[in-house]
Amino acid sequence: MARITLNGEIVQFSLKCGVNPDEWNPRAQRVNGKSINAIKINDLLDSSRAKIYSHYREISERESSITAEKVKNSFLGFKTNQLSLLELFDKHIKDIETKVGKDLTHVSYLRYVCVRNRLELFMRNKYNISDVEMACSRSQA
Numbered sequence: 001m002a003r004i005t006l007n008g009e010i011v012q013f014s015l016k017c018g019v020n021p022d023e024w025n026p027r028a029q030r031v032n033g034k035s036i037n038a039i040k041i042n043d044l045l046d047s048s049r050a051k052i053y054s055h056y057r058e059i060s061e062r063e064s065s066i067t068a069e070k071v072k073n074s075f076l077g078f079k080t081n082q083l084s085l086l087e088l089f090d091k092h093i094k095d096i097e098t099k100v101g102k103d104l105t106h107v108s109y110l111r112y113v114c115v116r117n118r119l120e121l122f123m124r125n126k127y128n129i130s131d132v133e134m135a136c137s138r139s140q141a
Contacts, residue, residue: 002048006056006068009130013072015048017041051075069130084131085123089116 003012019041023031030045031038055074060066083091093112100109123129 002052004052004068004071006066006071009068011068011072011129013076015044017044048075067130083134085134086116086120086131088134089119 001012002015003010019031023033023038025032031041052071052075056066056071059070059074063070093116096104096109096112100106123132
């Protein structure tokens with residue numbers, strides 16, 4: 001398992017390799033020994049760590065807001081230039097806000113805000129994620 005911790009946010013995902021628990025050194029976070037399998041797994045760990053740092057630097061140069069979820073998605077090959085569900089919801093709420101007093105009441109606006117906040121809590125509590133990337137790109141939204 002790989003774990004990324006950033007500003008108190010933790011995400012975990014599998015690196016899709018197995019290790020005999022007797023060979024694992026939890027303190028060093030590496031496989032003990034010089035067997036071919038140990039070297040292969042330790043190389044994978046080193047390579048993955050370097051790639052995660054690289055994705056972190058890329059995202060931090062490109063965006064003002066960086067999360068562990070964004071780093072994980074970038075490492076796993078998901079496009080980071082996509083809108084997330086909460087970003088899309090926030091954009092919709094801004095559009096709704098302009099209609100308050102014209103087509104919508106302030107109470108309706110507050111209901112949208114409440115639903116958005118409950119959605120965020122649901123994703124955190126049920127699936128342990130902060131957000132989820134959507135299929136549309138920023139230019140399409």
